[in-house]
Amino acid sequence: MTATREPALRLQGIVKTFPGVRALDGVDFEVMPGEVHALLGENGAGKSTLMKVLAGMYQPDEGQIIIAGQPVRMTTPIEAKAQGVVLIHQELSLVPEMSAAENIYLGELPRKAFGRVDWKILEERSNAILKRLKCNFRAEVTVAHLSIANQQMVEIARALTVDARVVVFDEPTASLTDAEKVVLFDIINDLKSQGVGIVYISHRMDEIFTLSDRITVLRDGAYRGTLTTADTNEDEVTRLMIGRSLDLSRNEAASKFGDTMLEVRNLTCTGLFEDVSFTVRAGEIVGFYGLVGAGRTEIAETLFGLRTPTAGEIRVDGQKVEITSPRDAIAMGVSLVPENRKEQGLVLQMNCRDNMTLPQVQDLTAGPFVAKGAELAIFDQYREKLAIKTPSWRQPTAVLSGGNQQKIVIGKWLSMKPRVLVVDEPTRGIDVGSKSEIHQLLRELAAQGYAVIVISSEMPEVLRVSDRIVAMYHGRVMREFDISEVTEDSLVQAISGIKSAEPA
Amino acid sequence: MANFTQIPLLRWLMRNPIWGFVLIVFIFFSLAADNFFSERNLMNIVVQTSTIGLIALGMTLVMINGNIDLSVGATLALAAAFAVDVQSWAAFATWGNWQILPAVCIALLVGILMGAINGFIVWKTGVDAFIVTLGAMLGIRGLVFVYTGEQSFYAMNFAYSDFSFMTIGPFPVLAVIFAVAVIAVHLLLSRTVHGRNTYAVGGNREAAVNAGIRVGPHMMINFMLIGFLAALSGVLLSTQMGAATPNLGRDYELWVITAVVLGGTKLTGGKGDIIGTLGGVLAIGILRNGMNLMQVPAFYVLVILGSILIAVLFLDKRFNRSADGGLRL
Structure with a gap:
């Protein structure tokens, strides 16, 4: 210079x-x-x-x-x-x-x-x-x-x-x-x-x-x-x-988990991700960390039946399953809280209650009609459980804040009693206050025995909620970390494609 | 303003502006036109309205579902032709008045079939419903001409044309049929699973798929329903005329869509209801009838209706836009 x-x-x-x-x-x-x-x-x-x-x-x-x-x-x-x-x-x-x-x-x-x-x-x-x-x-x-x-x-x-x-x-x-x-x-x-x-x-x-x-x-x-x-x-x-000043409070590693709820072996979707294997146990949150385009969302979409894998297998609760549509996934107990809740998760003009019961409305009937009482009971239950703030169930979801919208989507799937909950970018576009609320909620869900996958591009988020972290780069799993052993440096290096000297 | 919104009726009118409009034109014509406010004329309006009204019920379903059906006028003509022609088939020559029954059944089935074809193509090919039904509109109208040989069919059985003059109690039978259809479709849309999923698919197709809803069958059912209602409308129209002409139902798709849009249903899907559609249908019916009584030439009626359509939608956009959380572009 x-x-x-x-x-x-x-x-x-x-x-x-x-x-x-x-x-x-x-x-x-x-x-x-x-x-x-x-x-x-x-x-x-x-x-x-x-x-x-x-x-x-x-x-x-x-x-x-x-x-x-x-x-x-x-x-x-x-x-x-x-x-x-x-x-x-x-x-x-x-x-x-x-x-x-x-x-x-x-x-x-x-x-x-x-x-x-x-x-x-x-x-x-x-x-x-x-x-x-x-x-x-x-x-x-x-x-x-x-x-x-x-x-x-x-x-x-x-x-x-x-x-x-x-x-x-x-x-x-x-x-x-x-x-x-x-x-x-x-x-x-x-x-x-x-x-x-x-x-x-x-x-x-x-x-x-x-x-x-x-x-x-x-x-x-x-x-x-x-x-x-x-x-x-x-x-x-x-x-x-x-840096060092960042608030990187970490999840305390829980010690006991339940049975393996989801097992993915050598899952491949050519051009998107390759040879991906991991397991999620009941009561555990596995964080998927990587750059945008590393293939994490695509794995979630494959688990939810929106993409067809070219190789590999998926086991839910020990059973090998073929998931070819969201319908199949829902029937198998796999739920997805998608990346873009407005485009993929909510019917914005529709009210809160109807959004919440969307995947199960066909089972909530009295004679030829929808049993609105039963619907409202479900909505009220999850409104309370997730502390959803809305003046009434009649509000179109479009007018809710991002955090409350996200809770509606989460509530929608919890009410289906899923085995595996996949949450893609749980706090994207959500203000700081609601962020920690959602993190808290995810931890509570794990404590209740759900098997949870959290996909996030934010390091503080993965560190705060995960029990284990899968680091991805370019469609491949680079390393898997236990929350107790992970360091920020090694995590950043893994997702940047730098092969680490220490063994995985 | 705060005081106004406390009054339930006014609040309701804010959400259903078309009914405010219906009220205004109703009062206007009651005062301005002789003979408007009479039992006989009011029943007349309902009967006149029922033709477009029945199809508008189906169009509401299809549009909330995120589709559109331009072929309804042609389907109406085809069904009317069958209804009148089948009565005179030799097979039913000895059936007396019962020959009307197979004729009407076949006509209604033809309507359902046309709807099913539309729905199936939209479902399986993913081609836009506008294009598919535009093609169907041309094609079905062509079938009508082929079938009728460009001639009108006349109903030989007078019981058929007498039907439209029958009454049930004080009410004309056509008005009763329309009323029953309004209630049935309203319940279907607002209370059943199919109705709910119709909104979901039209509101956000991706979210609906992600909720495990099978999009295609719902769309097909709605196309079959509108086909049925268009055919029913055609049958009723041919009883009124005692005949079926090959040009029957021309431009009806435009009247129907006008009524449905006036009633607050969105062309983009996901929003709308039968109460609004009923308001839209009545608004058009009252305007046409009232201006007719005041001897306004028919061309002006078109100019006025066109202007009102744009004005109502403009006001709706001004008042209800922010509540949708939509972008102002």
Whole structure:
């Protein structure tokens, strides 16, 4: 780093608060021209928020954005782009029915008289950019026909229509094969040699150490330091990421469990997860920890009959079972509290009582009609048990808070008396107070003898509720930890794909 | 405002704005149009309304379920053609008035069959119900023309056309049939497991599947019910006319959907009820009848109804949007 050069971009003391959360707390970050600067942090550490501030999608409450020495204010992504700051999204935001060229220049198509699109110039320019990216397809091709990797190239090409000063890559390799990664890294190095500043966000340590010049770590919305990649190692970065100040109160390991309720052997769903084996006993909570895309949700969906495994077997209460639909799963006593309760768990317009009894309403009848008294009895029982706060059973679930919605979904399955309860991201989008309430509830359920699987991307959560933790990386079980032996370092390393020296 | 919402009737009207509208037009025409407020005319409205009303009951089920059925007008015409034609089949020549029975049964079965085909295709192919029933609308109407040879069928048995003038006590038999159907479908929707699951599937199909509900059979049952009701409507209409014409029931799907949407059922599914649909059907019936009595030309009636449809939905969006927790786009 030469002191004479101006950073391409500098963020100073950025503060951003949302109701109830201080998402960014005085974050400093800079990227030099021709530098790859990696941004690291756990889920919820504030990386995405910081990048949205950078891309003009959020306004910081405090702090400054300085581009090439000048403080700037950016209120829309278009303004940010005009300043030469481009964000390449984790989720592709292309119009699949349009050609690559149209996507690259979306919103700023070159025009002729009477507002007609100048197709010739459009295609010339687009093909020039694709050539620069060494792409082997033409700009005229429809995006829907391209592979995911090539679609990502279109997304990158879009960033290069302006003279980019800074390009932000947010988890760019999440959907790429190893070969495609090599191409991407070439492009990044290419941009770098042209003097573009690169911000690289990723969870994958190996990539970060291959690519980056410097690493900045965020934790809980706060800046934790910047390291020069050449002078550091994975351990140091990991330690910075986890920190020591975090409240990592742990579940006290329970000593006695019941029989094995769920046994999964060599379960495989090609392309999603492979050779997964684990057991869950009655009265035990097994936490599944890993990065987004590690295959945890897919395992839950397979257990619940939403996916068909390509190999392996599932045993519930000692019996080998074939689960091909949620109906089967429910009949076998396997329940799923899904990741997105609004999309997958609740009928939002429907009232609380009816949502709660949805899977068993066909058994609650008196003559031809639904026995509403019996339904209400079930609702009242679980409203009390789970402390669901709603003025009346008549409330549509849409108006409840996230925590109470989640309790309705949990109550729905508890009222079915399941053998195995799978809870995917139990506290996503739920405020802090209700969070610990839900954690408490999960522990109580285990104490009552339920076999529980908790899938979570938050380390404090897995540590707080689990008796055992299964760490996953890239569709595989990396290690299984007993709660008494797990360390934060080893957990982070396991889910980052780092093989540990100590035996599992 | 707080005082208003304490009054149960007003609170009820806030949730069912269409009934407020029904009340207003009812009072308006009672004052403005001679002959409107008479027992005879009011019964007339119910009879006139019953044709669209019966189909609207089925459409409410189908729409709450998250689907739509555009083929009802054509199904009505096909069923009416069968009902009138089968009576004159040689096989039943010696049956006397009993020849009406197999004719009506066959007509109703044809309706159920058409619905079953729609439902089965939607279930098994996953093609959007709008597209499937649009195709069915064209196809079934084509069948009607093939079957009738573009001619009208006339009922030779006068007992058939006398049926529509019969009364049960003081009530016209058509009004009684409609009333029974309203109660039956209301109970089906609000009290049975099938009704509950119809809401669940339309409200959030994924959540319904995750609750172990078999989505397809529920959709198919609802399509069969609307097919039955459309056929019943066709039979009753042909008794009123003593005939079945190949163009019978043209545009009915649009009237029916208008009535159902006016009654508060959402095109996206999951929301609505029979009480609202009844209000929507009556609103259209009263407007048409009242404006007819005031000798407003029929074209203006269409303009006014179209405007009212948009206005009512706009007001509904303004007042009831936030309560749904929906996004304002």
